[in-house]
Amino acid sequence: MVNSQDFAKRLHIILDYYQLSATSLADKLEVNRSTISHLLSGRNKPSLDFVMKLLSHFPEVDLYWLMNGTGKFPAEKNEAIRSTDSISMDMTPTESEGNKYHQKKEGLISDSQIERIVIFFKDGSFKAYDRD
Incomplete structure (x- = not known):
C-alpha cells in the first residue's frame, strides 16, 4: 500500500x-x-x-x-527497455500446455511463477489476465 x-x-x-x-x-x-x-x-x-x-x-x-521508494530517480532512460529486450515471447501456444505462453529464453520465468498479467493503457485503463 x-x-x-x-x-x-x-x-x-x-x-x-x-x-x-x-x-x-x-x-x-x-x-x-x-x-x-x-x-x-x-x-x-x-x-x-x-x-x-x-x-x-x-x-x-x-x-x-x-x-x-525502491529503485532510482531519475531512472536511466533505457532501463526498462534493457530489462525486457532479452526476453522474447513466443505467442503460439504449445500443444501440451494449452493457451500458456512460453519464453524462448529458458530459466528467466517459468509458468508456475506467473500469477497475473496486467496491461496498462495510455488512457489509464487496464486489462488483467489471471491464471486459470
Missing part, C-alpha cells in the same frame, strides 16, 4: 528535479490543481490515472520508486 506522506516527498522531488510548480504540474498532466495539492499534503493517495499520466509525461520516473 502506498504511504501518502512518502509519496508526497517523492512528488516534491519530482517537482524540484523538473523545476515545476504544483500549478504547472497540474496543467501539464491535465488534472485539477487541488489533486496536486492534496497529494503534496499527504491528504490523498494517488489514483491510477494520476500515476499513469505522471509516468507517461516523465520517463525518468520509475514506477517502483514513485510508489514505494
Whole structure:
C-alpha cells in the first residue's frame, strides 16, 4: 500500500528535479490543481490515472520508486527497455500446455511463477489476465 506522506516527498522531488510548480504540474498532466495539492499534503493517495499520466509525461520516473521508494530517480532512460529486450515471447501456444505462453529464453520465468498479467493503457485503463 502506498504511504501518502512518502509519496508526497517523492512528488516534491519530482517537482524540484523538473523545476515545476504544483500549478504547472497540474496543467501539464491535465488534472485539477487541488489533486496536486492534496497529494503534496499527504491528504490523498494517488489514483491510477494520476500515476499513469505522471509516468507517461516523465520517463525518468520509475514506477517502483514513485510508489514505494525502491529503485532510482531519475531512472536511466533505457532501463526498462534493457530489462525486457532479452526476453522474447513466443505467442503460439504449445500443444501440451494449452493457451500458456512460453519464453524462448529458458530459466528467466517459468509458468508456475506467473500469477497475473496486467496491461496498462495510455488512457489509464487496464486489462488483467489471471491464471486459470
